[in-house]
Amino acid sequence: MLAVVNLQIHYGGISAVKGISFAVEQNEIVCLIGANGAGKTSTLKALARMIPSRGEIHYGGERIEALPSHELIGRGLALVPEGRGIFARLTVAENLAMGAYHRRDKAGIAGDLxxxxxxxxxxxxxxxxxxxxxxxxxxQMLAIGRALMGWPKLLLLDEPSMGLAPLMVEKVFEVIRAVAAEGMTILLVEQNARLALEVCSRGYVMESGLITLADSSAALLADPRVRSAYLGE
Structure with missing residues (x-):
């Protein structure tokens, strides 16, 4: 469903992402893990075309790196951004309605609500x-719900556990598991490496703008480098 080839992202003279390649198959949950500043959020923003990048982004068999961001939701790609990005002055119901702004099927929207x-x-x-x-x-739940109102084929989730109490983190990840069980493809960026790897089938480790490890979640959980750097063991 998603293939990224030699993705590069620069902020002025700073190279944030240095030519990474990875893929996400249909119906998979894949995670990007790594420390702050590794380039994970920049990668998701580039996939959603919120920031410029170099390299190739293939989505659903089509190259999308030249498309404007607002066209992607209609093509089934949605981002739940870091920091949630809700419309603070609108009600919950109005926020959810905004997630379906591109749709015209009133009955379908009501059913999805x-x-x-x-x-x-x-x-x-x-x-x-x-x-x-x-x-x-x-x-955070509202941000996820708003994205799901477009019922995307590929959901990009950026740090859904950030700043949340443990009980709420558990609830948010229950929702992620439920959505995945319905067949939605998910690319998850998450600093809580253990949580991410436990919910995903495969993972990529990013360090300083590069992918340094890629394997099944079980293999990464057992890898001594991951255990030492990200699992506190």
Missing amino acids: ERIYGLLPRLRERAAQVAGTLSGGEQ
Whole structure:
């Protein structure tokens, strides 16, 4: 579903991503793990065409690196950004409606809204509440729900556990597992390496803008380099 070839990202004279290549198959959950500053978030932003990059990005058999970001959601690619990026002054229901802005199938949108409320019942309880007044965990759920309202084929998740209490992290990852079980393809960026590898089938390790390891999640969890650097062992 996704193939990235020699992706390079620069901020002025700084090279943030230095020519990485990786792939995500349909119905897979794949993670990018690594320390702060490794280039993980920049990679997702480049895939969503939010920042310029060099190299090739193949999505669904088509090259998309020349497409504007707003066209990608209609093609089935959605990003849940780091920091959530909700519309703080809109209600929960209005935020969810924004996730379906490109759709015209009213019956389908209504059905998907019920689907999201079933998956994330807290959002139904808070539907009329202004999103900026939600807790951090509720905002993260809302950001995921908003992306799912477009019902993407490929979901990019950037640091969904960041800043959340352990119980809320568990709930967010329950949602990720449930969505994956429905067949959605997911590329997950996550600093909590153990959590990411436990939910994903494969993983890539990024260090200083490069992919330094790539293997099955089980193999990475057992790798002494990963255990020492990212699992605190």
